[in-house]
Amino acid sequence: MVTKKKVKPTKKIVKPVKVKAVKIKPVKVFKKPRRPVAVCILTGQTFKVSTAMLERQAKKYKFPSVQDYLQYYVCKDAIKSLKEGYTEIEIRNKHNCKDKTDLPMKFLKGYAPKIKDRARVKRREQRKATIDFINDPTPGKYILKPKEEAKFLDMKNPEHVRSLTHFSCARPQLFLNNDRTCNACDIYKLCCCPIRRRK
Numbered sequence: 001m002v003t004k005k006k007v008k009p010t011k012k013i014v015k016p017v018k019v020k021a022v023k024i025k026p027v028k029v030f031k032k033p034r035r036p037v038a039v040c041i042l043t044g045q046t047f048k049v050s051t052a053m054l055e056r057q058a059k060k061y062k063f064p065s066v067q068d069y070l071q072y073y074v075c076k077d078a079i080k081s082l083k084e085g086y087t088e089i090e091i092r093n094k095h096n097c098k099d100k101t102d103l104p105m106k107f108l109k110g111y112a113p114k115i116k117d118r119a120r121v122k123r124r125e126q127r128k129a130t131i132d133f134i135n136d137p138t139p140g141k142y143i144l145k146p147k148e149e150a151k152f153l154d155m156k157n158p159e160h161v162r163s164l165t166h167f168s169c170a171r172p173q174l175f176l177n178n179d180r181t182c183n184a185c186d187i188y189k190l191c192c193c194p195i196r197r198r199k
Contacts, residue, residue, distance in 0.1 A: 038070055042078040042088060044097040061110040072107050082112040161190040169193050 035048045051066075058069035074082070081091050088103055109115060153160045164170050170191065174184045182188045182196050 036070070038073040039099075040073055040075040040078055040097075041099050041101045041103065042074055042081075042091045042097060043095040044099055045075055045077075045095075047075065061107075063107065063110065068107075072101070072103055074103070074111050079111050082108070082115060155187055156190075158190050161187050162192050165191045165193045169195060 035050060036054065038047045038049050038054070039045070040047070054066045054069060058066050061069065063069040063072075078091055081094075082088075086094075091097075092099070105119075153164060155161060161170070165187070169175050170187065170193070171182075171185050175182060175195075178184050179199075180197075181199050182191070183198055185191065185196075188196065188198070
């Protein structure tokens with residue numbers, strides 16, 4: 001019998017395949033833009049608003065730009081209180097707001113057109129208070145002296161003359177008509193005016 005020779009299996013040589021590196025571009029993820037936040041300067045509350053609404057409200061309240069509107073933003077509750085007659089200080093005290101930004105009158109009238117000028121009203125109130133205080137006849141308060149009392153000053157009394165001539169001349173017509181001298185003045189000895197002089 002013929003015997004077959006055992007043949008050793010040959011090893012296959014596999015050449016490495018070169019793979020080209022593929023550059024992968026990073027995928028851009030588009031995030032939604034954040035909505036601007038408006039802070040009320042009278043109540044301190046924060047609100048998320050859209051840019052379209054900001055432009056619309058700025059035009060409604062007669063602001064020159066959206067930035068000015070955001071800087072002096074006032075919420076609906078505060079606008080309602082302003083229209084009811086409350087002042088900025090009262091609204092801030094009610095809501096415990098620590099913001100002390102002064103709201104200009106031109107922007108304040110944009111929010112509440114019928115509001116009165118704060119400075120003018122304050123001046124009127126002060127004027128009325130001073131008139132009431134002066135005309136109050138209760139003792140212990142300041143009362144204007146009637147004009148008739150000035151006619152009864154005794155020009156021979158040194159105290160009266162001193163009180164009259166302490167800051168100004170009591171006889172300016174004599175002083176000017178006599179070459180700025182006190183030669184013709186009858187109260188020269190009692191006078192304490194700083195400009196008194198004789199030749």
